[in-house]
Amino acid sequence: MARYTGNKCKLCRREGMKLFLKGQRCFIEKCALSRRDYPPGVHAHRRSKITDYGLHLREKQKLKRIYGVLERQFRLYFKEAERMKGNTGANLLALLERRLDNVVLASGFAYSRNHARQLVNHGHFRVNGRRVDIASFRVRPGDELTLGPKENTKKLVTDAAEINKSQSVPEWLEVSKETLVSKVVALPKRENIPHPIQEQLVVEICSK
Numbered sequence: 001m002a003r004y005t006g007n008k009c010k011l012c013r014r015e016g017m018k019l020f021l022k023g024q025r026c027f028i029e030k031c032a033l034s035r036r037d038y039p040p041g042v043h044a045h046r047r048s049k050i051t052d053y054g055l056h057l058r059e060k061q062k063l064k065r066i067y068g069v070l071e072r073q074f075r076l077y078f079k080e081a082e083r084m085k086g087n088t089g090a091n092l093l094a095l096l097e098r099r100l101d102n103v104v105l106a107s108g109f110a111y112s113r114n115h116a117r118q119l120v121n122h123g124h125f126r127v128n129g130r131r132v133d134i135a136s137f138r139v140r141p142g143d144e145l146t147l148g149p150k151e152n153t154k155k156l157v158t159d160a161a162e163i164n165k166s167q168s169v170p171e172w173l174e175v176s177k178e179t180l181v182s183k184v185v186a187l188p189k190r191e192n193i194p195h196p197i198q199e200q201l202v203v204e205i206c207s208k
Helices: 008-015 023-027 050-068 072-081 088-097 100-108 113-121 151-163 199-206
Strands: 125-127 144-147 172-175 181-184
Touching: 008 172, 050 072, 050 088, 072 088, 072 199, 088 100, 088 144, 088 199, 100 125, 100 144, 113 151, 144 151, 151 199
Parallel strands: none
Antiparallel strands: 125 144, 144 181, 172 181
8 A cells, every 4th residue: 555755744834733643752842843834835935815625734744644544444444434323523533543553553553653653563562463554444343452562563563662651542542551562442532533634525535
């Protein structure tokens, strides 16, 4: 699956908010958004009135960039969310939250989303004892996430867990920092998702 390999800080500046694409680095003074709180590009300082379509588009782009998915994959998630019972926007967010790379990040086992994706792609994690190397793998209630047998894996994840020790864990996950095990105890609900996204705007633009 393709992925964005450009400058991460430019994405935050374009959206005008912290997307936390670099993990703990986003909390320090070196954060680009705190130093240059305007969009990237030579015409960044031109003030133009944003249209209704522009508002909808920016919400969709924020959501895609937070979870690291590109347009085609995002459309597939949206179509599936539409087929599910309940609110389409909440369903979409829940599907994105249940990605394996997101579970690794939310559990505090990685420095950033890119790091979480790399750990998964390199096969460092097991789901219910089975090696999974697909970042978009969707977890279910009852699934248990554990480390692979390699010692360097344990060191990588232990170091990340130590740095992220102040990070709060979502209610739908049960994480043991001592054994480095994360268990999915429930499906994520809208109130469990901290990102300031207006999902209704995303639904409206994707439904057209």
